[in-house]
Amino acid sequence: MKIKEWFQMMTLGQPYKYLRLMLWCLFDSIVMSIPYGLMLGAVYYLLAPLAQPGTALPTTALWLLVGGFLAQLIAYFFIRLKTYIDASTGYAGIIKDSQITLGEHLRQLSMGFYSARDAGDLSTVLLRDYQTVGDLSQQMLPQVAVILIRFVLAAVLLAAFDWRMTLAVFLVIPLALPFAFLSLRRMGRISADLQNAQREVASGILEYVSGIQTLRAFHMAGAQFQSLKRSFERERSAAIHMETGAAAPVSMLGRFVLSCGIGLVMLTGAFLLTRGELEPFYYLAFLILTLTIYEPVLTLFTFIADFSRTRRSGERIQALFQERPLPEPEVSQTPQGTDITFEHVSFAYGEKEVLHDISLQFPARSVTALVGPSGSGKSTVTRLAARFWDVTGGAVRLGGVDVRDMRTDEILGRISVVFQDVYLFHDSIEANIRMGKPDATMEEIMEAAKAAACHDFIMALPDGYQTIVGEGGSTLSGGEKQRISIARALLKDAPIVLLDEATASLDPENEVLIQQAISALVAEKTVIVIAHRLQSIMSADNIIVLEDGWVAESGTHEQLLARGGIYANLWAEQSRAGIWRL
Known part of the structure; x- marks a missing residue:
């Protein structure tokens, strides 16, 4: 599936609204990152007397940094409030519009469609699948976009100080990606099993509740519940298999590779520092920023399970939209009688x-x-x-x-x-x-x-x-x-x-x-x-x-x-x- 088609599916057919909301999330992230720059500035001014003995502590600059931090807090409060309100109402509105559109579409489908589909299956799509896609759209997509943009900005800014240290910071990230893609393919199959189990549970619950009077009349309520219980157990087993079979290994391997990256940055910085090719402040700055860069990558790894499950949900929603209703004539003819x-x-x-x-x-x-x-x-x-x-x-x-x-x-x-x-x-x-x-x-x-x-x-x-x-x-x-x-x-x-x-x-x-x-x-x-x-x-x-x-x-x-x-x-x-x- 092409990225454009995937994005269209994940945004429920309203990509431009999502882009606007994602821009607000990016602005929110940039403002939230300002304290890291202020902190590095404070460290630089605090280390200045140590680097040049006899130099007075630049208190004026430090007070300016404190003022900048206070201004950032005030600005971030209002920006975060705006982002939260727009994101919450915006995503809810998009999901509501899509559900109403799907409802109108389902209303036009022939009865043959409903005779071939299980009620539990349809309820799973309209409730669980929409919730899954909504959670991803509201949380994962903006964070992924923000992380990628921050990567680019961080790479450009860090390269301006020292390209060798920047290369050491970002070198391990591509090495971790193959594990993520391999796990993503495996999780695609596992998530299909999980969603089949969830549909089976939904259908079983509807059938059990609807037929409870008949089951009790024939003393079969307990026996039929055992079948429903087995459906719950299959759902539980599929969910555990998804986490232990793919999500956990990716998280552990990703964390291991990125931990190696931290070691690589330390060794590269130490080597350049001993040769006098890197100032101590820059070495310290790279160490601090490396942690802030790798943490979002770990967040992306944890999203892989959600991504695979959400893609399946999006495909199921899209499949309903692709069901063709009975063709309607452009001009409706008027009957002459009621025979x-x-x-x-x-x-x-x-x-x-x-x-x-x-x-x-x-x-x-x-x-x-x-x-x-x-x-x-x-x-x-x-x-x-x-x-x-x-x-x-x-x-x-x-x-x-x-x-x-x-x-x-x-x-x-x-x-x-x-x-x-x-x-x-x-x-x-x-x-x-x-x-x-x-x-x-x-x-x-x-x-x-x-x-x-x-x-x-x-x-x-x-x-x-x-x-x-x-x-x-x-x-x-x-x-x-x-x-x-x-x-x-x-x-x-x-x-x-x-x-x-x-x-x-x-x-x-x-x-x-x-x-x-x-x-x-x-x-x-x-x-x-x-x-x-x-x-x-x-x-x-x-x-x-x-x-x-x-x-x-x-x-x-x-x-x-x-x-x-x-x-x-x-x-x-x-x-x-x-x-x-x-």
Whole structure:
């Protein structure tokens, strides 16, 4: 990777803001270094009477140095304050901007991206990786830049006094670099193992917490935790291996080489001093400055582990930005109606094709039901209708317009979706319903809730519509969550409604109420219903039976029963199951 590309990645796409902040850090470092020069001046004036006996102590010069030191303290306070505030707010702003941009980017990605990515993996990128890159950007990059610039300035200034001593000071630094590069390459592989272990831990925690009720019900909480515990142990082992396998050797070897450099400076200075080619003051000055020059180099060595880990984090963030969203047309076409047509549509998840050249008609202002065994492609049809993915063959048309010729927000603005797996946000019930129509009045929200048969149980809660539901709606039952989701869709009042197993978690009484609400929509909306309970879609205008991604049958309830095919068999099985009583 080129340095420019690496810097662009590490600065989250805002290199010029970082350069400005780094300049402030450089100015801060220069002002902070002034006391070293003042100290050398003080040593020079204090040694003057020893070098030339009988010479009076230059008290005036010493007092000027003290004044310079006090002025430096005052100046450094304000400069350091400015640097700290600008750096803290500046870096935080850059990270915030990047996270918001990434959030907008993720919002535009297809559902196929999310079906292939683990939630723990995404949360690791958005939280841990951003924190890692932010820590490096705020600490390491400015320090590296300051150290390199100070090296150049120190080399020029010291060479003006004695080039031989300057060469002795800087000679060992290149000798230590091969160890750093060798370790950096090794740490690249080790850090990849560490980050894989961290992603595994994040995914394991989410899975364990989300499924704790099921685990306890089957007395598996302890056994499943052992798996999570092993993930923690792998993360710990990878972290220890990273430090002991690469970071520690680099630090020790670097310190050893630089310690040899201190010895080299002492021997070179002593040799020149005995030959009268170096003044004692300059010898002492080089000894003092050598320590201040080598210390930042040791700091760079300790950054190697952070650098390798941060590069991996930056690459993972960049990889998310490189995911391509569904293409959007420059000019969105306007559909003429709300009918949906599938024309010879094929679709595949990766290498597995789940729909095979199917053609379907969903007429406007009618109810069409999709039935069939699990995995037959029912949910895929509804997702393609809402353009959560693009078809791999054929076309999906809304009101005669290919959905690929419409902007995604315009498609979704015409569609209300109720998923089988309902997700409610950690907010009030009112806020969760209001998502369907942000400017809705309270009366409209309550009317939608009544139509979805959830008004009564909401009013029975302690705070009514202001009751806060847990994350994902964890404080409500499955049926209650689903009814709130239906209320949200009814409030949106979109001309197309997609119901994916919308009545799966409802008791018979509430299911009847929901069916009545859906029936009231038929005259005005295009409704696509997925249902396993065939009794709930008996009155549908058309029933399409899917099997293994093919259209097996279609027709009304009576027509399909008379045909004696798959639908009739499913109806017979459910009728027999309905006889059983506990």
